[in-house]
Amino acid sequence: MTSSLPVVIGMGGINAAGRTSFHQGFRRIVIDKINAQAREETFVGLASLMKLVTLKGSQLVDQQGEIVAANEVEAKFGQQIIAGTLIRKIEKNHFDVDATHWHQKMHVRPIDKTITFELRAKELPHPLPHAWQVTDLGAGKVSVEIPEHLTISHDAYRDNPIKAAGQMPTGFEPGALYNSRYQPRGLQATIFAATDAIRSTGIEWDAILDKISPDQVGTYSASVVGQMQQEGLGGLLKSRLSGSRVSTKQLALGLNTMSTDFINAYVTGNVGTTFSSSGACATFLYNLRSAVQDMQAGRIRVAVVGSAEAPVTQEVIEGFGNMSALANEEGLKKLDKSDKANHRRTSRPFGENCGFTIGEGAQFVVLMDDALAMEMGAKVMASVADVFVNADGYKKSITAPGPGNYITMAKSVALAQTIVGKESLQQRSFILAHGSSTPQNRVTESLIYDRIATSFDITNWPVAAPKAFVGHTIGPASGDQMAMALGVFSDNIMPGVTTIDKVADDVHNNRLNIATEHWHCEDMDVAFINSKGFGGNNATAVVLSAKVTLAMMAKRYGEQAMQDYQQKLTLVEQAQDTYRQRANQGEFDIIYKFGEGLLDENSIDITDDSLSFNEFKHKIGLPTTNPFDDMV
Structure with missing residues (x-):
């Protein structure tokens, strides 16, 4: 075989x-x-x-x-x-290897009794940590006092070793x-x-x-x-x-x-x-x-x-x-x-x-x-x-x-x-x-x-x-x-x-x-x-x-078949050369058919031995013989 x-x-x-x-x-x-x-x-x-x-x-x-x-x-x-x-x-359209962005952890402790800062009320975390003391300042702002240490992440940059x-x-x-x-x-x-x-x-x-x-x-x-x-x-x-x-x-x-x-x-x-x-x-x-x-x-x-x-x-x-x-x-x-x-x-x-x-x-x-x-x-x-x-x-x-x-x-x-x-x-x-x-x-x-x-x-x-x-x-x-x-x-x-x-x-x-x-x-x-x-x-x-x-x-396939093949190849090589020249000039004619050529599922013709689509020339054959007939 x-x-x-x-x-x-x-x-x-x-x-x-x-x-x-x-x-x-x-x-x-x-x-x-x-x-x-x-x-x-x-x-x-x-x-x-x-x-x-x-x-x-x-x-x-x-x-x-x-x-x-x-x-x-x-x-x-x-x-x-x-x-x-x-x-x-590595070029910067990927990322900056000399200043690679990351988030650095900072463990902040109060100098006096509390860490104090202001922010917009909608930026408060949910749920609110139990130790935070929040005072409404009006106009959507609040004051926060934290009587304990705080761990935050902050934007930082590092020298990438690679x-x-x-x-x-x-x-x-x-x-x-x-x-x-x-x-x-x-x-x-x-x-x-x-x-x-x-x-x-x-x-x-x-x-x-x-x-x-x-x-x-x-x-x-x-x-x-x-x-x-x-x-x-x-x-x-x-x-x-x-x-x-x-x-x-x-x-x-x-x-x-x-x-x-x-x-x-x-x-x-x-x-x-x-x-x-x-x-x-x-x-x-x-x-x-x-x-x-x-x-x-x-x-x-x-x-x-x-x-x-x-x-x-x-x-x-x-x-x-x-x-x-x-x-x-x-x-x-x-x-x-x-x-x-x-x-x-x-x-x-x-x-x-x-x-x-x-x-x-x-x-x-x-x-x-x-x-x-x-x-x-x-x-x-x-x-x-x-x-x-x-x-x-x-x-x-x-x-x-x-x-x-x-x-x-x-x-x-x-x-x-x-x-x-x-x-x-x-x-x-x-x-x-x-x-x-x-x-x-x-x-x-x-x-x-x-x-x-x-x-x-x-x-x-x-x-x-x-x-x-x-x-x-x-x-x-x-x-x-x-x-x-x-x-x-x-x-x-x-x-x-x-x-x-x-x-x-x-x-x-x-x-x-x-x-x-x-x-x-x-x-x-x-x-x-x-x-x-x-x-x-x-x-x-x-x-x-x-x-x-x-x-x-x-x-x-034999000599005659190869001669016939060579004749068909001539036209294919001409088409290849056309694309080659265009591609070398930056014209790639990208194939991207977004939403195009959609198949009409309602028009599929189904029989017991094939499926036919309006959009395709040939049918799809279905199995018609038992591959395990020696076991049944």
Whole structure:
């Protein structure tokens, strides 16, 4: 029995490196290794994203209204673009790391017999403390005398020990691109990322729905921390304590399923599968696994898969910081023997390091089964053979690493060898490491790779680590790894860990190639996307290159079918190029259908074998056979 092959036909999103579609973010990371044309396109795209230039008519103009030619963008804005992307000092649109707001407790005692003050009568607490003596002063004011000590909280500011994060490019505000209606930043990024992914396919969403039953679509997504901004759980938790009211939206918008729900309700109008799974740092892969399994089983034919997270808040950073998980100022100064921390190099996977760096982002892929991809002429970027998930078993600490990642990596490498063969595995595969930049991770993760490499006789195994550049985005972190994998497949550039001077001495590096500079590689066949999540949430995905995927499809469908596919692909690539040019000029055509295209429930035609909707071309079939007929 053959399985459908889940093909990646589009990817979109945003992180500290920029837009994901057409490898803009990847090319920002390896900017010094790409050719002149790609470099110019990358700078133009980032300048538009960061609002340094805008499209006026058919020309780019800067903020002063002066025309800027594409080949002038780097000279005029290059340093600003470089400084405003990747990991950097936390910008004040998040919070002020040099003067972080908090409430300081003060224990006030009377100097004489009482503490005396005046206030408006309506500001008195309820119930009134029994020792307070209140005198009415008229005009709505009262005098209060307190004959005992009083504990109060007062606005204060502190120097935050953690000052760097992987932030979306300076000036980019996803909520400004559509009517975001006071939505949390993570959900704003979701709308942008899902749009970017769908637009990048070069195929209109309605054209896909015309080919399949509407229940053959799936959306798979989640966040981990939830939406911790004021508009979400952050506001819900602190509103009353800070003297504000809880809104009607904060609880609902804070749920970690909301990225899935927003895509269904406002982007795709999906009535098929909806799924949200949180697996700590492996969340993207957990959702990818469910989509891949559903597609291989024939339950869905198209999927939007991803994750979104906006954790650059003082509360989330303090939470991780108090666990000693994040790189802080003192630790970085000590590593560099300097009196000043280097905020560009806070994340140092597999080098001498002192903790990870938080990041924000949203990453989504569009999957399509191979038969439908052939029929529609979809552009093949890669395919996902499988995703393996295993836990760690008994452990002393919930955050400690364990054996589960040995299982996921070993299964993945073994599967890849059965598909592409030993030579391809040994010479043309690479790893997108979890690479969190903690002292414990660099030892434990490298040991796994080294032992797996020994077992499969792999030497000089390339290892890349996206978190060195974009930080740890938590839920979408393995989506950042997927974006880098697709970039390597496309451009044949292997990113080095350029934030370290050398690989740490305790890293198990005998069979690994952890470079400290970017380097040109040959065509790669297989990428292993690995994630070691808090709590024992281990996952590894086997991603096959476009070259390998197309060869597999040619074997399954034959030469004539591939020729027909290539003819359809020409039109798709033209549509992709149109979106690519518009996106590079800051025109993203955001999909946000708030209150649009609502289905008329009263018009649903229901029979004993199907449901029909006026809004969809194809019916939804109902089960008509007993899957357990051998048991009844």
